[in-house]
Amino acid sequence: AFLSRYSRAERVRFEREAAPEETKAWDALWRDGQELRLPAGYRATLLVDAEDYLCGSPRLQVAGGAGAEIGLQWTEALRENEKHDGPKGDRAVVAGKFFQGFGDSWRLDGKTRWLSAPWWRSGRYFRLDVRVDRKPLRLRAIGVDRTGYPLATHGRFRSSDAGWTPVVAMAERGLKACMHEVYVDCPFYEQMMYVADTRIQMLVNYVVARDDRLVRRGIELFDLSRGGNGFPTMRFPACDRQESATFAMIWPWMLRDYAWWRDDPAWVRERLPGLRAFLEALVGLADADGFLVHPPGWLFADWVTTWPHGWAPGTRDGRRSLLVNLHYLLALQAGAQVERAAGEPVLAERWSRLAAALARKLPRRFWSKARGLWADEETHGSFSQHAQALAIIAGLRAPAVSRWVNAAEAGIAAATIYFQHYVLEALGQLGRGDLVLSAMAPWRRLVELDLKTPEENPDINRSECHAWGSHPLFHLHATIAGVRPAAPGFRRVRVAPSPGTLTSLDVVTPHPRGAVKLKAKFEGGRVEAEVTLPRGVAGEFVWGGKTRNLRGGAQRVRM
Numbered sequence: 001a002f003l004s005r006y007s008r009a010e011r012v013r014f015e016r017e018a019a020p021e022e023t024k025a026w027d028a029l030w031r032d033g034q035e036l037r038l039p040a041g042y043r044a045t046l047l048v049d050a051e052d053y054l055c056g057s058p059r060l061q062v063a064g065g066a067g068a069e070i071g072l073q074w075t076e077a078l079r080e081n082e083k084h085d086g087p088k089g090d091r092a093v094v095a096g097k098f099f100q101g102f103g104d105s106w107r108l109d110g111k112t113r114w115l116s117a118p119w120w121r122s123g124r125y126f127r128l129d130v131r132v133d134r135k136p137l138r139l140r141a142i143g144v145d146r147t148g149y150p151l152a153t154h155g156r157f158r159s160s161d162a163g164w165t166p167v168v169a170m171a172e173r174g175l176k177a178c179m180h181e182v183y184v185d186c187p188f189y190e191q192m193m194y195v196a197d198t199r200i201q202m203l204v205n206y207v208v209a210r211d212d213r214l215v216r217r218g219i220e221l222f223d224l225s226r227g228g229n230g231f232p233t234m235r236f237p238a239c240d241r242q243e244s245a246t247f248a249m250i251w252p253w254m255l256r257d258y259a260w261w262r263d264d265p266a267w268v269r270e271r272l273p274g275l276r277a278f279l280e281a282l283v284g285l286a287d288a289d290g291f292l293v294h295p296p297g298w299l300f301a302d303w304v305t306t307w308p309h310g311w312a313p314g315t316r317d318g319r320r321s322l323l324v325n326l327h328y329l330l331a332l333q334a335g336a337q338v339e340r341a342a343g344e345p346v347l348a349e350r351w352s353r354l355a356a357a358l359a360r361k362l363p364r365r366f367w368s369k370a371r372g373l374w375a376d377e378e379t380h381g382s383f384s385q386h387a388q389a390l391a392i393i394a395g396l397r398a399p400a401v402s403r404w405v406n407a408a409e410a411g412i413a414a415a416t417i418y419f420q421h422y423v424l425e426a427l428g429q430l431g432r433g434d435l436v437l438s439a440m441a442p443w444r445r446l447v448e449l450d451l452k453t454p455e456e457n458p459d460i461n462r463s464e465c466h467a468w469g470s471h472p473l474f475h476l477h478a479t480i481a482g483v484r485p486a487a488p489g490f491r492r493v494r495v496a497p498s499p500g501t502l503t504s505l506d507v508v509t510p511h512p513r514g515a516v517k518l519k520a521k522f523e524g525g526r527v528e529a530e531v532t533l534p535r536g537v538a539g540e541f542v543w544g545g546k547t548r549n550l551r552g553g554a555q556r557v558r559m
Helices: 020-032 162-177 195-208 213-224 251-261 265-270 272-285 322-341 345-366 385-393 420-429 433-439 441-448 467-480
Strands: 002-004 011-014 036-038 043-064 069-075 097-100 102-107 110-115 121-131 137-146 156-159 483-485 492-495 504-511 514-523 526-533 538-543 546-550 553-558
Touching (some): 043 069, 043 102, 069 097, 195 467, 195 504, 322 345, 420 433, 433 441, 467 504, 492 526
Antiparallel strands (some): 069 102, 156 504, 483 492, 538 546
């Protein structure tokens, strides 16, 4: 605990760390539940570091103290100045920093009562303001009644580099803090379920737990959110409708993910009418050349500082945007895969044909021979990691990695925390585990700064808990260890490790019928592994361009 003189200002600066004797009685209350007696006229403001990210309701038991005022505010981190978006620095350091938060306050009537709040709060730091009037106050208990979705985890990732262990813990903590009645983008701010955020949260969910109830709920709610135009809304549930065609086009990817990572074909078929209605709506918006020019809503792509409010170049002025049309292409491809898995070859052929036609036209508009890169829009006035990554994922021409993996050197827009997921996915598709590990180095920096959960984006300096930043946990399982479904329903398993600089892996990835287990050692281009698949599930092990068949149960692989 930290002690400062009482202040009712919204922003409080904590000048110094309190000496142990100053907070001894408070520590006994917080840590041991010992009653604390405060005399008449007592004034204090205390700062408490939970050393964890908490979601929950405050719980205080008081007795006496008629006329006393108590305030309990929450924040995720302290800032180095009074600005609302000021820098934060090392999150464990608080002396000289400012507290900016929100919470609850109570005025006491002298009776013995439990105090709480009308809704759960979140954060790491608490600011407790106490102002005792003319009657002494007894604080009998204080704490947080934690809340959140009860996710039981079964996944495990260990490697020769212990530095990834705290990253795994941070990512898992971030995912759980953003799981409640539905997934939420962040606990401290909107507490809302956005399509783009939720898809990544679902992918992380797949590799850490077998429980997929919240996954189904999210997919279903976005299906139910579709408006008269057939589009899922950008966020749901919500009291008002916010459109975003780029987010809506991620919903089919989400459904395809579920169809592959989980074995639930009957439930997937229930979503097919919504999928078809949405894809038909997209096709109806395409121009004579088959491109989407300006579909409805906020065409958010990423929080790139040079892209106003996340709008990529070409998306606001009527030019054809590659990023918009890559979202469209991937939606068509996902629709074809889901229809084929559901036994609907005619509709699968329709979406495949439209996707192939669009894929043939994109290079003529957006491929820059001069740069050897995909341009963001048809005038070739800007380039980004985003365009290269989505083009590779969609199966288009892969530009030389050296031309785009280091955005600063290449002079192109760099992906931020959210869109780094797709950059990592593209690098993994190219078999570049070494670059995947180096691209995830910023998450190790977050651990060094003592963040307990991944942040939204360091450039906007806002949310400290945004589960779209938990995606390195997915990639450690699905890209570095290379454990992925090779068929709908995870009925076949593909294990294609891309360990980069790692020399060993010990991984457990949940599967609808149990778990996929991989223990592997790598040296001099060789791999020696023990692979265990669920009984009755076959698969393949891929290494160095060669494939070995796998069967259910445990087996050794040397390649």
